Every structure is written in C-alpha cells, then in structure tokens.
Amino acid sequence: MAVRKLYGIVGSTDTIRALSSLFEHELEFEFIPLDLKAKATHHNNDPILSLNPFGQLLVFQDDDLTLFESRTIMRFISHEYAKPGEEQVYLVPKQQGIAATWIDVEDHQFDPPASKLRQELVDKPRSGLPTDENVVAEEEAKLIEVLDVYEERLSNSKYLGGDRFTSADLTHLPNLYYLMDASVTKQLFYERPHVRAWCNTIMSRHAWIKVVEMVQKIVD
Numbered sequence: 001m002a003v004r005k006l007y008g009i010v011g012s013t014d015t016i017r018a019l020s021s022l023f024e025h026e027l028e029f030e031f032i033p034l035d036l037k038a039k040a041t042h043h044n045n046d047p048i049l050s051l052n053p054f055g056q057l058l059v060f061q062d063d064d065l066t067l068f069e070s071r072t073i074m075r076f077i078s079h080e081y082a083k084p085g086e087e088q089v090y091l092v093p094k095q096q097g098i099a100a101t102w103i104d105v106e107d108h109q110f111d112p113p114a115s116k117l118r119q120e121l122v123d124k125p126r127s128g129l130p131t132d133e134n135v136v137a138e139e140e141a142k143l144i145e146v147l148d149v150y151e152e153r154l155s156n157s158k159y160l161g162g163d164r165f166t167s168a169d170l171t172h173l174p175n176l177y178y179l180m181d182a183s184v185t186k187q188l189f190y191e192r193p194h195v196r197a198w199c200n201t202i203m204s205r206h207a208w209i210k211v212v213e214m215v216q217k218i219v220d
C-alpha cells in the first residue's frame with residue numbers, strides 16, 4: 001500500500017494544519033519531522049527540499065501526488081477523503097463557495113495579525129527574546145477588527161463555513177493553539193460569546209486533541 005508522507009516542522013502552524021486534517025480524516029501517514037536548523041544545512045538539490053519549488057518544508061506526498069502549501073493540503077484531503085455524512089466540504093457549489101470564502105478569510109485577514117502576535121507573545125518569550133509591545137498593540141487592534149466580524153458571522157451560523165465543521169474552522173486551529181496560551185489574546189477570543197463558544201467547540205474535537213497530544217509529545 002502506498003504510504004502517505006508529511007515532511008514538516010514540528011510545532012509550525014502549517015504542519016499542525018496538515019496534521020489536523022489527516023487526523024480528522026483518520027488517514028494513515030508517516031510524519032517526517034525536520035527542523036529549521038537541519039533545513040539550513042540542506043542544499044537546494046536536496047531530495048526533500050526540492051519537492052517544494054520554494055525550498056520550504058511543508059510537503060505532502062500521497063501516492064504519485066506531491067503537494068505543498070498547508071491550506072491546499074487540507075483542501076485536497078477534505079475532498080479526496082471526505083467521510084460520508086461528515087464531509088468537511090460542501091458538495092453544493094454555492095455552500096462550498098461560502099465555506100471557501102472563510103478559508104481565505106483565515107489566510108488573508110486572521111493569519112497575519114495572529115501570526116505576528118504568536119511570534120511576539122509565544123515564540124519570542126520561549127527563545128528568551130523581549131516582546132515588542134508596539135507590535136503587540138498594533139496587531140491586537142487588527143485582530144480585534146477580525147474577531148468582531150467573526151462574532152457577527154458566528155451569531156448567525158454555528159460554524160464559520162456553514163452549519164457544520166469544515167476546513168474553514170479547522171484552518172484556524174493552529175494559531176488558536178498558540179494564542180489561547182497567551183492571556184492577552186485568550187481574552188480577545190473569550191470576551192466575544194459566539195467566538196468563545198466556537199473556539200471551545202472546535203478545540204474539543206477528538207482529532208484536535210490527538211494532534212495536540214502528538215505535537216506536545218514530539219516537542220517535549
């Protein structure tokens with residue numbers, strides 16, 4: 001049987017996104033963890049790095065298919081391995097159009113301030129570096145605007161993409177994992193009742209709990 005392979009960086013949000021999708025769809029795969037230091041020693045013609053034309057590390061192989069870009073990998077898995085009755089995509093194009101919009105909203109609106117806040121509030125303190133409070137204030141203001149839109153959306157829809165859990169929700173989990181660890185950002189999610197309920201619902205999914213256990217086991 002062909003083995004699915006995921007080459008990624010443990011703890012990176014992109015890798016966590018792909019892992020979440022694989023676990024949600026109960027797929028067997030081999031995870032090949034690499035780290036950025038190891039990457040620096042690889043050459044451009046390295047067989048692993050050359051799988052991604054940009055030389056970046058998240059790469060997924062499924063039989064004869066090679067994909068990079070975590071959201072693409074997530075989308076592919078949700079279409080190819082949709083579980084009947086629990087699909088994370090809609091089969092009706094108009095409904096899927098709405099869900100796809102919220103995947104792009106995560107990529108273009110949510111991820112930029114969320115990633116910068118993660119770097120300042122989680123990554124830098126872990127590396128013993130000082131947090132830049134100006135960056136935090138600036139990015140917090142941007143995240144607040146995004147979360148206000150989410151609060152409105154989630155007051156009319158249980159999930160971002162529609163009436164059930166889809167990739168539009170899953171794609172947020174990696175940054176939520178980190179931002180819920182920092183009291184400043186946790187507060188931003190928790191003071192909005194619909195956002196709070198949504199976070200609690202998607203973060204208590206069985207597959208997500210397994211991803212967190214796996215990531216923590218490798219990192220520890």
Ligand SMILES: N[C@@H](CCC(=O)N[C@@H](CS)C(=O)NCC(=O)O)C(=O)O
Binds near residue numbers: 012039
């Ligand atoms: N947009 C890509 C992100 C890929 C990316 O930025 N990868 C980082 C690690 S998380 C990387 O390989 N950085 C090292 C480099 O670019 O040389 C995705 O969603 O998969």
